[in-house]
Amino acid sequence: MPTRKKDRLATTAIDQFRTDGYLGPYKLCEPEEMATVRCDVERVLQTPSPDHDTLAHNRHLDHRCIYDLAAHPAIVSRMASIYGEDLLLWRTNFFVKEPGAKAIPWHQDYNYWPLEPPVIISAWIAIDPSTEANSCLQLIPGSHRNLLPHVSAGKEMAFQEMADPTGFDTDDARLIEMQPGEFVLFNERTLHHSAPNTSDMRRVGLAVRVIVPLVKVLKWDSPSHALMQISGRDPLGFNRVAQPPPIA
Numbered sequence: 001m002p003t004r005k006k007d008r009l010a011t012t013a014i015d016q017f018r019t020d021g022y023l024g025p026y027k028l029c030e031p032e033e034m035a036t037v038r039c040d041v042e043r044v045l046q047t048p049s050p051d052h053d054t055l056a057h058n059r060h061l062d063h064r065c066i067y068d069l070a071a072h073p074a075i076v077s078r079m080a081s082i083y084g085e086d087l088l089l090w091r092t093n094f095f096v097k098e099p100g101a102k103a104i105p106w107h108q109d110y111n112y113w114p115l116e117p118p119v120i121i122s123a124w125i126a127i128d129p130s131t132e133a134n135s136c137l138q139l140i141p142g143s144h145r146n147l148l149p150h151v152s153a154g155k156e157m158a159f160q161e162m163a164d165p166t167g168f169d170t171d172d173a174r175l176i177e178m179q180p181g182e183f184v185l186f187n188e189r190t191l192h193h194s195a196p197n198t199s200d201m202r203r204v205g206l207a208v209r210v211i212v213p214l215v216k217v218l219k220w221d222s223p224s225h226a227l228m229q230i231s232g233r234d235p236l237g238f239n240r241v242a243q244p245p246p247i248a
């Protein structure tokens, strides 16, 4: 999918990403358009995956509509402005937080991932409205400059490990409220979390994980898991790469 000139980032924005570890929100599409996409997403989330049990994981591999969201030029062009043209889609994850869903603890993604080196940029796309009330994503600007140890998280948390709470100050957190169709970018070290969903509104977001060719995937998620080239080329060939699902 081609990158778009209008979505390229200015040098000031690239510098801001370096300073804060995140950028956005930006608009991928209008909320009305996302309402149509949401119907596709709901259908996908009820359809068994071909080779693993988690309905919310890597559905860009078997559904073109999810691939098209993940590889949208509004996202890819901005990522390419920061990380260069050669970009490979590694994973997608839907984060579905129904009313009553647990908190996702403060964490840095690098802690969990089988990548060497763990260099990655994520886009988090709001599928539903994402507000403080229904537990929007929160980020701490500048937190990517400190690698934190991760410790065991409590049972009230949705993840088993969390960043050591003595290593950062949550007073610095920013609430990232977004309309459906908006997205934010962040890197593998940016501290982020979401509170329990105490509202009666579901909150669905799609996290899109993108790497550059020098990163080696040490462990694949399933037999059919492979990278997809979303921009440029892969001059190193360290990883397996597959074609996107055909256009429906």
Ligand SMILES: O=C(O)CCC(=O)C(=O)O
Pocket (backbone or CB within 6 Å): 095, 104, 109, 122, 124, 136, 137, 192, 193, 194, 205, 207
């Ligand atoms: O959706 C959330 O609440 C958390 C998302 C997250 O942890 C991530 O995208 O890495």
